[in-house]
Amino acid sequence: MRKLYHHWLCPFSRKIRLCLYEKKLDFSLVFEPLWEMRPEFLRLNPENKTPVLIDLNGTTIVSNYGATEYIEETYPELPLFPESPAARAEVRRLLSWFDEKMATEVTLPLVHEKTIKRYMEGSRGPDSAALRNAKQAIHHHLDYMAWLIDRRRWLSGEVFSIVDLTAAAHLSSLDYLGDVPWENHEIVRDWYACLKSRPSFRALLSDRLPGIPPAPHYSQLDF
Amino acid sequence: MRKLYHHWLCPFSRKIRLCLYEKKLDFSLVFEPLWEMRPEFLRLNPENKTPVLIDLNGTTIVSNYGATEYIEETYPELPLFPESPAARAEVRRLLSWFDEKMATEVTLPLVHEKTIKRYMEGSRGPDSAALRNAKQAIHHHLDYMAWLIDRRRWLSGEVFSIVDLTAAAHLSSLDYLGDVPWENHEIVRDWYACLKSRPSFRALLSDRLPGIPPAPHYSQLDF
Structure with missing residues (x-):
């Protein structure tokens, strides 16, 4: 069985979970408590970051970038990338946008301040300027x-692509925390409702972080 | 002729320049003054970042990630990626390491504080904590x-790969600024001397930033 080392609200782990589900590839999830700096995990990824995927033949694929490209190259059926070079360039431009720009400006600060910090020894409460x-x-x-x-x-x-899964993965982490202001963004809400009702999304919607319950509407398909 | 919008010490622009040279693909450089937020450039890349590549047929390729993968997919001759999935995964793990981790921790802060800040209106001098x-x-x-x-x-x-070009691109930006402590890192110095002597490196070594001369040894092949 494939293994995916992940962290519950890590948007990159969520994206890779969605890709594997969309491509109907079986895998089991292994939760990685990053703050413990486990030597066993550091041997897999010296950067101590999720996701890390172990494929059937034992190949270890480290990093969001690595896993994204590996899955599409190795399992091209049910493609998540378009075919033409121009369309693929547009996909990767937007993957950069969400996985770098949106991750740095929105997803990672909110997830870090509201969840990861709780587990880190000696850490203070959330930084209110970062949240704002x-x-x-x-x-x-x-x-x-x-x-x-x-x-x-x-x-x-x-055409539906990995960009939709990626943006939805980010929003799903933020929505768990109740941090998506849906009321002012109806076009995106309708698109997200559509994504949320895909079978690949089901497992994400049943995630529960110990001690941090999701926003009430998190798993409702009609908000 | 292909066009590459770049910024002199942007490590990602340097990496793409090296890839194009290694693959013997002609291109002309267009310097992009990012602090001017030029509407023409924002139409190409709303994120206002270099590199942006315009290919012969007019296809616009935006972002380091997009350009890296596009060049290899579209021009597979003289490959810069290995063939096996496991080796490709290792290449992308290390591209993440250098282009995300090293970029964030080292290259971008030093380049930003020492060069970009000079051009930004109303900016103060370099932040000494960031430099340290x-x-x-x-x-x-x-x-x-x-x-x-x-x-x-x-x-x-x-096998020589795009990872060597990428790491060398970062070091070349830092070396221009005199910020690579070579004396304590001989193994890397020998490897870099080898990279520096490749024909693809020649143009980088003749770069000169207006008002900011390079470190004296910057373009010497034997240090």
């Missing part, structure tokens, strides 16, 4: 998503 | 590179 900045920045990202959806059927073009 | 942290962190990265080179012929394995 992230909660402001999310509007910019939701507006950009609405702009894209308004002009295309899906985020990266006319 | 980056100058400490570089030792960790040079040690990791030495550990890899000690066990393999090149950074990602027995």
